Amino acid sequence: MDKTGLTVESLKLLQDWSKWLVTLETAICAALWPKLTGGGEPPASLYLGWMMFWASIVTAAILLISISVYVRRVDTSGESDFRKVRVLVGIEYAFFLGGLFCFAWRLAQVWLSS
Structure with a gap:
């Protein structure tokens, strides 16, 4: 398989992984929504985590749109598009990990207070 074929295949795998990540994050946001809108003042860590997941x-939606454009022009644009993909992936994962950290922080607070 040539370099172009490998690049297209890696972009397709990244696209599939991003779709699964969006599904997971949507489920997490849906699960957190009743806690955020229920009675009382929810902790800031839940709000921050929810916003990080969103x-x-x-970012994943922008990445998915970008991947479909980049696959069409993989022969002509080359490395510059791949750098953009890496930046978007880094931002997506930073927000995801930030959301996980906020959620874990809240769980640790609840666990340590009981």
Whole structure:
């Protein structure tokens, strides 16, 4: 398989992984929504985590659109598009990991307070 074929295949795998990540984050946001909108003042860590997951979903949507464009022109654009993909993936994962950290922080607070 040539370099172009490998690049297209890696972009397809990244696209599949991003779709699964969006599904997971959407489920997490849906599960957190009743806690955020219920009675009382929810902790800031839950709000921050929820916003981080949504920011990751938005970044993933931009990434998914970009991948479909980049696959069409993989022969002509080459490395510059792949750098953009890496930046978007880094941002997506940073938001996702930030959301996980906020959620874990909240769980640790609940666990340590009981």
